[in-house]
Amino acid sequence: MTLRQRFGIDDFPSGDERGDVLFYKEQLMREVADVGALARQSPARQRATLEKGMDQLLSRSGPVLSTRERTDLVRRVVDEILGFGPLQPLLDDPGVTEIMVNAPDSVYVERDGRLVREPTGFRDETHLRQTIERIVAGVNRRVDESSPMVDARLPTGERVNIVVPPLALSGPALTIRRFPRRFDIGELVAMGSLDVPMADLLAALVRARCSVLVSGGTGSGKTTLLNALSSFIPESERIITIEDAAELRLDQRHLIRLEARPANVEGKGQVTIRDLVRNSLRMRPDRIIVGEVRGGETLDMLQAMSTGHEGSLTTVHANSARDALERLQTLASMSELNIPFGALHDQINSAVDVIVHLERSAEGRREIAEIAALTSRGGEPYELWPVTGIGRDPTDNGAAGARFRHQALPPGLARRLQLAGEIDAAGGLLRPAVSLEPARMDAS
Numbered sequence: 217m218t219l220r221q222r223f224g225i226d227d228f229p230s231g232d233e234r235g236d237v238l239f240y241k242e243q244l245m246r247e248v249a250d251v252g253a254l255a256r257q258s259p260a261r262q263r264a265t266l267e268k269g270m271d272q273l274l275s276r277s278g279p280v281l282s283t284r285e286r287t288d289l290v291r292r293v294v295d296e297i298l299g300f301g302p303l304q305p306l307l308d309d310p311g312v313t314e315i316m317v318n319a320p321d322s323v324y325v326e327r328d329g330r331l332v333r334e335p336t337g338f339r340d341e342t343h344l345r346q347t348i349e350r351i352v353a354g355v356n357r358r359v360d361e362s363s364p365m366v367d368a369r370l371p372t373g374e375r376v377n378i379v380v381p382p383l384a385l386s387g388p389a390l391t392i393r394r395f396p397r398r399f400d401i402g403e404l405v406a407m408g409s410l411d412v413p414m415a416d417l418l419a420a421l422v423r424a425r426c427s428v429l430v431s432g433g434t435g436s437g438k439t440t441l442l443n444a445l446s447s448f449i450p451e452s453e454r455i456i457t458i459e460d461a462a463e464l465r466l467d468q469r470h471l472i473r474l475e476a477r478p479a480n481v482e483g484k485g486q487v488t489i490r491d492l493v494r495n496s497l498r499m500r501p502d503r504i505i506v507g508e509v510r511g512g513e514t515l516d517m518l519q520a521m522s523t524g525h526e527g528s529l530t531t532v533h534a535n536s537a538r539d540a541l542e543r544l545q546t547l548a549s550m551s552e553l554n555i556p557f558g559a560l561h562d563q564i565n566s567a568v569d570v571i572v573h574l575e576r577s578a579e580g581r582r583e584i585a586e587i588a589a590l591t592s593r594g595g596e597p598y599e600l601w602p603v604t605g606i607g608r609d610p611t612d613n614g615a616a617g618a619r620f621r622h623q624a625l626p627p628g629l630a631r632r633l634q635l636a637g638e639i640d641a642a643g644g645l646l647r648p649a650v651s652l653e654p655a656r657m658d659a660s
Contacts, residue, residue: 329580425527437582
């Protein structure tokens with residue numbers, strides 16, 4: 217007797233692959249003798265037990281399937297029980313950096329910097345909501361009409377954002393962002409995100425305790441670059457990292473990692489980035505690394521950078537290096553202190569030394585579009601000294617072929633690097649990061 221005959225045609229959604237998976241999931245769980253014992257097993261053992269049970273179920277009364285079809289069905293059913301259903305294969309795919317569910321049958325992913333639509337999907341909105349509930353239950357959160365937005369994190373660390381009706385007019389929307397793999401500066405050079413002279417300069421700036429602001433749009437590679445830059449901080453320095461979701465992966469031993477905490481289901485217990493920045497100043501840090509400034513904590517970060525914590529690093533969402541400074545000023549004004557814009561302007565001039573702006577090319581490659589030194593020390597407007605940037609070769613017809621262009625360092629920055637032992641009197645870098653020969657930069 218087949219499963220269709222055994223359980224009735226009305227219970228079996230013939231021809232609906234997504235429905236078939238849910239059907240087999242229900243029948244497989246009926247076959248499990250002791251659910252409690254299964255829950256106590258390790259994840260690997262749970263998967264092996266369920267795969268064996270599903271294989272036996274199909275052998276006993278299932279449809280005739282090819283080996284490939286059978287393996288795929290078993291995997292999908294087990295993923296539905298232990299993982300996150302149709303999303304699990306995407307989460308297991310290292311080439312996927314972001315997963316976006318717009319509707320049950322509309323799933324997009326980012327691969328190699330490009331968005332593509334996936335053939336996978338959920339059976340219906342109920343199926344999607346079940347997966348969402350499984351995600352939020354794992355972090356002791358809830359999402360419903362009274363709390364229609366939630367940020368969560370999967371057990372493997374991926375960031376999750378969920379919006380449900382009434383805020384999401386077309387049904388639940390789910391976005392999962394994978395943590396970027398850590399790339400060292402040499403790998404970023406090989407990928408074309410920057411060239412060797414730029415890498416050597418950035419390493420020298422970090423070692424010389426210059427405060428660096430990394431700017432760019434969403435998904436432009438800010439956190440990836442921040443990770444790479446942090447590797448040049450000396451082992452002897454005490455580092456404190458502060459993030460909304462812990463993405464940074466530093467190798468230094470003298471490291472304290474802090475992570476913000478959202479409010480619980482009762483609306484209590486929230487710890488903000490600003491709370492952590494303020495507290496970090498009492499922890500005797502040599503450098504503070506903030507994953508991203510986006511509110512009143514910007515003022516505290518600027519004050520830290522200009523009062524003994526030089527060489528700190530942070531990121532901000534912006535469309536250009538100059539826009540990053542204007543945005544810093546706006547964000548710093550969001551604190552409860554009514555500080556005039558002129559005073560904030562002076563604070564930024566005192567705190568920030570270099571802005572590194574990233575963009576995504578038309579081909580989806582993340583690259584450094586500009587490195588600019590902030591040379592103004594007061595007055596209006598901000599004075600930026602472009603050090604490196606991207607110039608398009610007209611012979612490339614604007615297609616592929618970004619060419620990194622380099623200019624002289626501003627005298628003040630060149631002098632600072634020279635005093636730190638990073639460049640010689642002629643502007644040559646003494647300790648290249650990735651090059652075999654010192655990259656020469658005119659310091660005049």
